[in-house]
Amino acid sequence: MNIIVLVKQVPDTTEIHVDKETGTLKRAGVPTIINPDDQAGLEVALTLKETIGAKVTVLTMGPGQAKSMLHECLATGADEAYLISDRQFAGSDTWATSKILSEAIKTLDYDLIIAGRQAIDGDTAQVGPQVAEFLKIPQVTYVEKVHEVYQNTITITKAYEDYKVVLNAKMPCLLTVLSDAYTLRYMDAKRLFETAHQPIPTLTNDTLSIDVEHIGLKGSPTRVKKTFVKAVNDKRKPLALNPEDAANKIIESLRSIS
Amino acid sequence: MIKEWMNEETLRFTKLMEEFTLKEVAPLAKEVDELERFPKETVEKMQKYHMMGIPFESKYGGCDAGYVAYAQAVLTLSKACATTGVILSAHTSLCAGPIATFGTEAQKEKYLTPLCRGDKLGAFGLTEPDAGTDAGSQKTVAIEKDDHYEITGSKIFITNALEADIYVITAMTDKSLKTRGISTFILEKGMPGFSFGKKEKKLGIRGSATRELIFNKVKVPKENLLGKVNQGFKIALTTLDAGRIGIAAQATGIAEGAIEAAIKYTKERKQFNRAIKDFQNTQFVLAELETKKEAAKHLVFEAAKLKDAGKPYSKEAAMAKLFAANVAMEVTTKALQLFGGYGYTREYDIERMMRDAKITEIYEGTNEAQKMVISAHMLRS
Amino acid sequence: MNYTDGKDIYVFIEQRDQTISEGSLELIAEAKRLISTRNFNDEVVGVLLGQNIESLAYETIYHGADRVIMCDDEHLLHYETHQYVDVLAEIVKEKHPAAFLFSGTINGRDLAPRLSARIHTGLTADATHIAYDETDLKSKTLMITRPAFGGNLYATIICPNHHPQMSTIREHVFEKLARDNKRTGNIDYYVYPHKNHDAIKVLEVIDKKEKTIDLTKAHIIVSAGRGVSNCIPLVKDIAKRVGGSLGASRALVDAGLVEKDFQVGQTGKTVKPTIYLACGISGAVQHTAGMEKSDYIIAINTDESAPIFDVADLGIIGDAKAILPILSEKLQNQ
Numbered sequence: 001m002n003i004i005v006l007v008k009q010v011p012d013t014t015e016i017h018v019d020k021e022t023g024t025l026k027r028a029g030v031p032t033i034i035n036p037d038d039q040a041g042l043e044v045a046l047t048l049k050e051t052i053g054a055k056v057t058v059l060t061m062g063p064g065q066a067k068s069m070l071h072e073c074l075a076t077g078a079d080e081a082y083l084i085s086d087r088q089f090a091g092s093d094t095w096a097t098s099k100i101l102s103e104a105i106k107t108l109d110y111d112l113i114i115a116g117r118q119a120i121d122g123d124t125a126q127v128g129p130q131v132a133e134f135l136k137i138p139q140v141t142y143v144e145k146v147h148e149v150y151q152n153t154i155t156i157t158k159a160y161e162d163y164k165v166v167l168n169a170k171m172p173c174l175l176t177v178l179s180d181a182y183t184l185r186y187m188d189a190k191r192l193f194e195t196a197h198q199p200i201p202t203l204t205n206d207t208l209s210i211d212v213e214h215i216g217l218k219g220s221p222t223r224v225k226k227t228f229v230k231a232v233n234d235k236r237k238p239l240a241l242n243p244e245d246a247a248n249k250i251i252e253s254l255r256s257i258s
Numbered sequence: 259m260i261k262e263w264m265n266e267e268t269l270r271f272t273k274l275m276e277e278f279t280l281k282e283v284a285p286l287a288k289e290v291d292e293l294e295r296f297p298k299e300t301v302e303k304m305q306k307y308h309m310m311g312i313p314f315e316s317k318y319g320g321c322d323a324g325y326v327a328y329a330q331a332v333l334t335l336s337k338a339c340a341t342t343g344v345i346l347s348a349h350t351s352l353c354a355g356p357i358a359t360f361g362t363e364a365q366k367e368k369y370l371t372p373l374c375r376g377d378k379l380g381a382f383g384l385t386e387p388d389a390g391t392d393a394g395s396q397k398t399v400a401i402e403k404d405d406h407y408e409i410t411g412s413k414i415f416i417t418n419a420l421e422a423d424i425y426v427i428t429a430m431t432d433k434s435l436k437t438r439g440i441s442t443f444i445l446e447k448g449m450p451g452f453s454f455g456k457k458e459k460k461l462g463i464r465g466s467a468t469r470e471l472i473f474n475k476v477k478v479p480k481e482n483l484l485g486k487v488n489q490g491f492k493i494a495l496t497t498l499d500a501g502r503i504g505i506a507a508q509a510t511g512i513a514e515g516a517i518e519a520a521i522k523y524t525k526e527r528k529q530f531n532r533a534i535k536d537f538q539n540t541q542f543v544l545a546e547l548e549t550k551k552e553a554a555k556h557l558v559f560e561a562a563k564l565k566d567a568g569k570p571y572s573k574e575a576a577m578a579k580l581f582a583a584n585v586a587m588e589v590t591t592k593a594l595q596l597f598g599g600y601g602y603t604r605e606y607d608i609e610r611m612m613r614d615a616k617i618t619e620i621y622e623g624t625n626e627a628q629k630m631v632i633s634a635h636m637l638r639s
Numbered sequence: 640m641n642y643t644d645g646k647d648i649y650v651f652i653e654q655r656d657q658t659i660s661e662g663s664l665e666l667i668a669e670a671k672r673l674i675s676t677r678n679f680n681d682e683v684v685g686v687l688l689g690q691n692i693e694s695l696a697y698e699t700i701y702h703g704a705d706r707v708i709m710c711d712d713e714h715l716l717h718y719e720t721h722q723y724v725d726v727l728a729e730i731v732k733e734k735h736p737a738a739f740l741f742s743g744t745i746n747g748r749d750l751a752p753r754l755s756a757r758i759h760t761g762l763t764a765d766a767t768h769i770a771y772d773e774t775d776l777k778s779k780t781l782m783i784t785r786p787a788f789g790g791n792l793y794a795t796i797i798c799p800n801h802h803p804q805m806s807t808i809r810e811h812v813f814e815k816l817a818r819d820n821k822r823t824g825n826i827d828y829y830v831y832p833h834k835n836h837d838a839i840k841v842l843e844v845i846d847k848k849e850k851t852i853d854l855t856k857a858h859i860i861v862s863a864g865r866g867v868s869n870c871i872p873l874v875k876d877i878a879k880r881v882g883g884s885l886g887a888s889r890a891l892v893d894a895g896l897v898e899k900d901f902q903v904g905q906t907g908k909t910v911k912p913t914i915y916l917a918c919g920i921s922g923a924v925q926h927t928a929g930m931e932k933s934d935y936i937i938a939i940n941t942d943e944s945a946p947i948f949d950v951a952d953l954g955i956i957g958d959a960k961a962i963l964p965i966l967s968e969k970l971q972n973q
Contacts, residue, residue, distance in 0.1 A: 011788075013788045013791060016788055016791050025788065025791055025792055068266070068270070071266075071270065072270065072273075075270065075274070093761065094752070094762070095755065095756065095759070095760075095761060095762070098756060120788075121787060121788055122787060123764065123765065123785075123786065123787055123788075124752075124762075124763075124764035124765075125748050125752070125764060126748075126751075126752035126755070126762055126764060127752075128752070129720075129748075129749060129750075129752035129753040129756070130752045130753065130755065130756040132753065133724075133752075133753045133756035133757055134756055138720070138721065138836075138838035138839055139720055139749070139753065140839065141745070141748065141749040142745050142749070155842070157845075159745075160745050160746075161744065161745060162846075162847050163844060163845060163846050163847055164844070164845040164846075164847060165841055165843070165844050165845070166841070166842040166843040166844075166845065167839055167840065167841055167842060168839070168840045168842055169838060169839045169840075170837075170838040170839075173838065173839075180856070186274060186277060186278055186307050187270070187274045187307075188307050188308050189271065189274065189307055189308045189309045189312065189321050189323075190308035190311075190316070190319070190320075190321045191308070192267060192270055192271055192274060192321075193267055193271070193316075193321045193322060193323045193327075194316065196266065196267035196270075220761070221755075221759070221760050221761030221798050221800065221801035222761035222762070222763060222796050222797065222798045223796070223797060223798075223799075224794050224795070224796055225782060225795045225796065225797045226794070226795045227787075227792055227793065227794045227795070228792075228793050229791065229792055229793070236952075236953075236954070237948075237954070238938070238940075238943055238948040238951065238954025238955060238956045239953075239954065239955055239956065240943070240955075240956040240957070241955055241956070241957055242957070243957060243958070243961040243962045243965050244965055246939070246955045246957050246962045246965075246966075247962055247965040247966040247969050248969070249953065249955065250916070250937060250953070250955070250962075250966055251966070251969055251970070251973075253914075253935065253937060253952075253953050254859075254881060254914065257913060257914055257934070257935045526924045526928055527924070528924070605906065
């Protein structure tokens with residue numbers, strides 16, 4: 001069985017804070033990590049590899065430094081990795097990114113594609129379903145558990161807000177997985193050193209030949225008009241309030257924050 | 259900074275060890291010490307992730323990654339838990355090490371492979387009740403019979419005792435030759451006559467399984483002789499050279515862990531209306547401790563690099579161990595002082611680090627023994 | 640899709656078991672508000688899919704939609720990605736809406752991206768604020784603002800050249816209109832020839848049982864300290880009402896009043912929730928070390944010099960025992 005796992009290298013946004021003096025994001029020195037939902041996806045793939053035997057290929061679209069993340073994926077047990085990178089891809093929104101990813105996927109064999117539900121920097125949760133649409137394969141999002149693979153179908157539990165559904169999907173199909181569902185195993189020390197020099201091919205637009213109208217800034221239906229940080233909070237002095245006013249103030253804060 | 263010259267894979271490996279230490283080792287450190295409990299589950303995980311054969315050939319299940327990576331592993335583990343660090347060190351340098359260096363192909367397949375693959379844990383037995391620094395005064399004897407050796411005697415203060423499956427031990431094959439009459443053997447737990455004493459209660463590394471090994475006419479097959487007959491002392495000394503890098507790494511790790519704990523505490527603790535990190539005494543003490551710890555690190559990795567390059571490293575390993583052990587003791591003591599009263603309580607980790615540090619000045623060759631080794635190298639004509 | 644501007648703001652009306660989701664109703668209100676800010680003559684159109692849902696079409700109008708496009712078909716009884724995308728894509732092709740809004744529920748976030756890929760248009764996720772371009776009164780381009788980088792940054796997104804402009808919006812960001820059964824509007828009974836999609840079969844539906852919340856993953860923590868040691872049930876009640884987890888200072892855990900699992904601090908857990916409500920906690924460094932990285936900290940303490948106020952975004956000098964019952968009641972009435 002061939003499994004493709006889509007991964008993204010992201011800054012650890014839990015470590016990012018607003019610089020109170022400049023009002024901008026402090027990004028320097030923030031470590032990069034494999035996006036948590038993607039880690040779960042990789043763990044699902046590796047578990048399937050262990051239980052039923054599968055070839056696991058990891059793909060990422062990003063700059064050259066994303067190769068180090070791909071090496072980490074190989075060290076945890078993935079068999080192959082590809083970097084999709086080209087200056088022409090820069091500035092792609094989710095539509096264009098999904099287009100590029102799907103074109104890359106089309107060059108490989110696959111029975112199952114696993115993506116994380118969403119990335120912690122973009123936070124959109126759009127790439128998975130968009131890739132599935134471009135590949136014209138069924139999708140199941142918010143997968144909480146993968147149960148088994150049987151005769152070209154896969155049985156999974158999908159988590160809704162207040163109930164769950166057990167589904168059986170025909171392959172090839174795409175799943176998006178939640179980070180709470182699976183914890184990625186550690187890299188294996190032996191495999192880490194074994195795969196240290198394994199070649200990771202880069203797929204550029206020379207290889208993929210995607211219509212330039214569909215990639216990069218030009219190919220992106222959405223664009224960012226502006227960005228700004230939320231109002232910097234000055235720690236104010238505590239307020240002496242009567243219980244009624246205090247309760248109201250708390251509710252007001254709860255409303256505006258969540 | 260040491261990491262500047264490390265290659266990509268060693269850096270990645272360091273990241274693995276740091277993550278593993280943070281999530282698996284650190285949370286248990288206090289309990290391992292309080293309950294004097296061997297962290298079996300951690301060892302099993304390390305075995306699963308193939309961390310038990312870092313410097314050995316991949317042919318035998320090792321990572322082929324050399325001593326620099328191995329030293330980094332021991333250092334990282336020891337920052338959180340010196341017990342876990344020494345378990346790895348004793349297993350790797352003292353047991354798997356001599357089998358890799360002196361073993362026959364058959365011995366390597368039979369013993370080195372399971373040690374590296376994580377199927378078995380290793381230990382090493384040289385020290386005896388009457389033979390510490392004076393290791394040559396061994397009393398354990400190995401009497402040659404037709405198809406086996408019969409070993410009788412005992413070893414004391416053996417790390418990983420009872421938990422380990424494979425033991426590399428020394429015994430006298432020819433008393434008349436004194437140190438030149440010692441041989442090394444590979445023993446397995448379960449061999450009839452091979453038993454263990456009770457667990458020692460220690461000041462530090464309390465989770466480490468330290469016990470006596472008792473040999474009562476243990477029949478050891480002739481093919482378990484490691485190296486040549488009467489070559490044992492040389493094998494033991496070579497083995498200790500490598501082990502010293504591991505312990506030096508452990509000591510450096512303990513020191514680094516103590517400094518990091520002190521930095522965290524001095525940022526939080528307020529006295530006289532400010533964080534105590536703002537007092538010059540705190541700053542100067544930290545600066546001195548950091549400098550010494552980094553110097554120790556350089557010595558450790560210098561020795562490791564020499565070993566990886568196949569060059570002589572005995573003197574460097576001894577210097578690294580001597581210096582790092584002293585540094586660990588000094589750093590943990592002075593760091594605890596920065597904690598004040600809280601540092602003396604068992605609520606904080608620093609007192610455990612200080613208790614753990616002491617052993618590094620003693621085992622695998624006391625500070626004094628290191629000085630003997632170093633000066634011997636210096637005064638050779 | 641490649642049409643210019645388009646007409647009307649469409650809102651996907653999500654329903655299950657004969658109930659319309661709150662989020663969908665909220666979007667109707669927001670669409671209506673948007674339309675009111677310009678003279679485009681656009682309408683709010685609810686798009687409703689399902690089986691036997693005619694009454695829901697009326698509900699949609701009672702909650703403010705000007706008209707409803709309804710597709711009532713047995714194959715649409717349960718949400719299924721392909722079926723729904725097929726219908727919506729056809730509707731969009733035919734009707735050319737200017738914008739299409741979806742509630743950011745699990746289904747919404749499953750459906751909207753797939754649709755946006757099918758019809759080649761831009762989709763913005765989790766909008767918190769929508770407005771027409773203020774610099775151009777004739778433009779139908781929406782400025783859609785949303786959080787990114789884990790909420791540290793806000794981005795305003797536009798989709799100027801593709802239509803419809805799509806966005807998902809989370810529940811409770813906007814407020815729905817009051818139901819008015821005197822409102823009227825057209826119901827367009829939409830028929831489409833369905834295609835067979837049998838790739839995904841439902842095997843079982845399971846109702847979720849009470850899950851214990853992992854403190855480090857909680858988005859809201861309501862934490863109890865010595866000041867509320869004799870009214871811990873009240874704190875637990877607040878935690879439940881806001882959908883958060885209980886937390887506690889070491890003092891309460893040591894006193895055996897709360898399990899160690901809930902302890903926050905140096906010798907407990909380190910947490911970074913969106914909201915941390917500290918009740919009767921003094922804020923000694925052993926505690927704050929475990930929670931000061933929370934996004935927003937509210938503290939209630941009778942002592943105005945309590946160190947907890949040094950880390951609080953909102954500090955209230957008062958008695959938590961008096962405030963919490965009132966808070967609980969207000970939350971109940973929401």
